[in-house]
Amino acid sequence: MSVRVRFAPSPTGEPHIGNVRTVVFNWLFARKMGGQFILRIEDTDRVRYRPETIPVIMEGLRWLGLDWDEGPGLEELRHAGVENAEAYAVGGPYGPYIQSERLPLYKQVAEELVAAGWAYRCNCTPERLEEVRQTQRARGQPPMYDRHCRYRPPDAISPDEPHVIRLKVPLTGRTVFQDVIKGEVVFENAGIDDQVLLKSDGFPTYHLAVVVDDHYMKVTHVIRGDDWVPSTPKHVLLYQALGWDLPVFCHVPLVTMPGGKKLAKREGATSITEFRKQGYLAEALLNFLALLGWAPGEGETQEIFRREELIERFDLYRVNRAPAAFSYDKLDWMNGVYIRSLSPDELLERLLPFWQEAGLVPVPCPPPTRAVLRRIVPLIQERIKHLTDVVEMTDFFFVDIAPPSADDMLAQGLDAERAREVLRRTREVLADVPDFSEEAIEPPLRALVEELGLTNRQVFGLIRVATTGKAVSPPLFGTLSILGRERVLARLEAAERQFQP
């Protein structure tokens, strides 16, 4: 039987990076096993529901290269109010893939459970429930539903009045399940709450919906975050009540923030959209995420794995049991590695939107500008860790700079008189070179250093500040060449004027 796994986000916002890592494991496992990866939208929480996040979630997955074999089709996406639904519709033989489109199914299963004595109706008010919990807490007891309605006559609550349906958890015994990375996990039934399966608004809770859908969608491996472990016995009970085969459970450890603390906005990106905006490459993020909690083992020290290599080597059974802290440092390094591995043309394509976003390059990019960009790229390729870094590093190519302060230009220890001389002589030399190519510029400039009896650092440093306005810039000769004679001479002159009394 073919492996079938799923990612089932709740459209209440963008999944945080820990969830995304879990998706990566699901996807990798499906691809590795030649199985199917299913996308299912779990929109059963009507209070927090935000339909506009559905396409955002899908865009994120696509950007990362995590394609799904089955998922919401055209009609369901339109029902959900997704604009441009055609762009996202995939469909599949076990749809619908949006839970709000499957309500009758959940209702039917819940009623079957009631009829079979595995569930019961409950019309306790939220107020009563809260009261019960309060007193339990006060007594130091675990807060659980007190099963008030469980012991009322079956016809005490009419199917027509508002009520919920709860799972009738066995009072004794234990529920056991096997987990791919944890092994056997045991729960005492006495500690398991009579979970609500069907809410009073007719929507199922996660617990009912996930079991029903995973069953009917023929999901073979439930790979999800560790936080679901305590709910799993409820699901197991449901499978048993329904007489359905259990899927293989695999609870992967959670991802924490660098400090080891819970994932939270604040410091750094937490969603795919944010990483994308901050100039990370999809292939770098994928590589990084795959290695967060998983390693090929067997003494392997390689860390850079292309998508195909990840698929080939990924092993669900080797996923680490301990939680992993997200490391922006390591991601940044890896992003740099991927940036450096790109061809200059490819890098240019990736960089273009960031230059445009910053307003440095027009949209669309005119061919002559593109030619200039193509010359800039090799100069900055090994100097950026994020695509966004290019903006600050190259802005002086596109906009006029203010003449640098005298202080900035004297940072290399020259006095004003000397600095003026250097700038003047540089201007003379550069005015004379036959063409403004890097090759034509470098030798006379080096000769000038000799002539003035100064160091490379002193002379080139000054020229750098004068022409780019920065103490740190791409390599000088290439930079000057791209800037062009006219602008270089003008900036040198402006810089020189800074020393006029």
Add this chain to the structure above:
RNA sequence: GCCCCCAUCGUCUAGCCUGGUUAGGACACGGGCCUUUCAAGCCCGAAACACGGGUUCAAAUCCCGUUGGGGGUACCA
């Protein structure tokens, strides 16, 4: 509180299952080389088996406990 999970350098990890390693790699960090700045690259360095008991000739590896961390405890997922 109760339940569940987890524990190797600061971080990600290899090693653990099938006890015997100078406990390996990477990021970050420190130093050096290269060098027009910054990077990149190369070399070197510092850095870990949480603690306590067992079992054993031998424990990072197996068992128990402690501590610590995380998760769950909703008509959220």
